[in-house]
Amino acid sequence: MNRHLLSAGDLDAAGATQILDSAEQMDAIQNRQVKKLPALRGRTVVNLFFEDSTRTRSSFEIAGKWLSADVINVSAKGSSVSKGESLRDTALTVAAMGVDAVVVRHPSSGAARRITEWVDCHVINAGDGTHEHPTQALLDAFSLRRRLGELAGRHIVIVGDLTHSRVARSNVLLLTRLGAQVTLVAPPTLMPAGVHSWNCTTSWDLDATLAGKVAGDVDAVMMLRVQRERMGRGSAGGDDPSRAAVGYFPTEREYAIGYGLSPARLDLLPEHAPVLHPGPMNRGLEISSMAADSDRSLVLDQVRAGVAVRMAVLYHLLAGADEASDGLRATEAVSS
């Protein structure tokens, strides 16, 4: 595995599969009474979060702790640009404390990658702006694989605010690398620039897509969160506070009618197809409660998978690719 995990595109099929396989083993310890492996004892992981995130931060924290790493949360929100400190200074300061890995969440795209230019430790991208969120894609793949088996040849539909979604970018890269077919569905205003060149199909018509009329039968649907906080900003909104923000769609009602996963749309899906959502959900907007709470919803499985996948990522990065398999056997021996 590479030194860092910045993009889902950093992983080839074998590397991704290795992490998913390790995550299966990691997941097993959730059923134990003592949820602790000694694998990363003595290692220090810093969650360097420049943006609020309860679930991703907690997930990385638990993952590190279950592997016996020392995990420290550093909330750097507002510390960088607004206080006048450069990202470089913040990163160097944290790295100077002798940490082995930093897990970076930042509101600007490419931030984690920039940090790798300045520090020697491992860097994991836990979401950078509207760019990528590779561990989210891994946990989605993990959840899908558990439900559907191997992903090669499967058809996954991703729906919603694609322009601002780091989840979508990472998922397209990872799912296609694992051999799945991806269709992206959104109104034209929420389609990323140049999406036609991505390795996927696109559609403005959710009903036709779910009914299999766009790119064939659907094996899973992933609903993205409509990021209300982004609706007033960005190139369509303008940065002049005195002028009304121009949204990407007229009303939430119209969005829900066109792109929400309603009970009727749930019925369009084949029996076996699960529903995913990275959370937090806007119930009634992009997903109905009926869909969110149905037995085909994987929402909580995804959260659980998050811990296992992040354990696997930390383990592979910090223990190193060579030691990884040996080490895992050793930890099993210790923990059994």
Add this chain to the structure above:
Amino acid sequence: MTGSGQPVLLRGVRPLGGATTDVLLAGGTIAEVGPGLGLPDGAELIEADGAVLLPGLVDLHTHLREPGREDTETIATGSAAAALGGFTAVHAMANTNPVADTAEMVEQVARLGELAGLVDVRPVGAVSRGLAGEQLAEIANMARSAAAVRVFSDDGHCVSDARLMRRALEYLRPYDAVLAQHAQDPRLADASCCAHEGELSGRLGLPGWPSVAEESIIARDVMLARHTGSRLHVCHVSCAGSVEVLRWAKSRGIAVTAEVTPHHLLLTCDLISGYDPVFKVNPPLRPAEDVEALRAGLADGTIDAVATDHAPHAAHDKDHAFGDAAFGMLGLQTALSVVIQTMVEPGRLDWAGLADRMSVRPAVIGRLAGHGRPIAAGEPATLTLVDPTAGWLVEPAKLASLARNTPFAGRQLPGRVLATFLRGRVTARDGAVPARPAVWA
């Protein structure tokens, strides 16, 4: 240093790349041009060995950062960078702190330029008070001041309000001044937009800066220029559609001129794929098709001038995530070499053409007397001597600017400035500016 009184004989130069001859500079002017000139008593001899002699370069678009950010550039250090780059005049943009929007401010900038004594520093006045885009700045006072401002610009901010734009164009007519517009519709590309909108911005997740945000403002502005009969200049044109609009406007006789930066002539947007903010600039780097259209536009004269948009920034203003870093790149010392590489070497401009786009036309646009003149007896000895056969490696730490943000670091570029003369005085020679004159003390 060589005073304007000491004559200089340039032996074996090629004026505008033409036939080899000698040029004698004396008393601040070109005294004589012709082969086999004798060396007058007390004159300095420069063996030019076939180097190309050009009128001194004129930059229409320079950020000297003084007052306000003297940690990144001063009028003195920026003047040194300019002289070393072959420039004899620069237009200092108004976005200083405080903004150059009064007669007092522009006179101060001009005076600091005189003290530095290396290039003519021509202050650009703000169009709107504080660059806020709301009320007109004191354009007439600046025009009538000792600094005699002839270029007005809110650069960095687009004069997006159509009514303000119209009023400004009308108001500056009595002074034969020009309005230099930073064309960026803020409703189509706001301050967060930092990457050419296209396949790459979508993949990198960076807010897109669509070409239409530039093209649509230029289209509106050329119609306003036609309506008002005023002179419009378009700053740092970056895309093919803008060149089309300009070509149409010129064909209709509209008084519009335009500039392109060296970086938009050479660099393409794929350079940002590593998120390195040294490549973050406004307008953004564009795809190769746009670069080609800009070169074609400069070659056929649709684009009148090359202007550097020299924008020094401290390391700590670039050491951020791409979206949070400052816009802009250094340009004064690399401009001539980049134009040689992109336009002269491929045969798209000859040396006379380069002189036209980097000296003659910028001087006319800025209404700058004594620059961009023919190389003939009686004309000002305001000249640049270039060795077109020499190349050089761009090393940021060796540039004269206080800042280091050159996007050309590590590149081998063609063409070296051997000497720069301002009214007969040597302002740069073999990569160094003359010892600090007493007036600097």
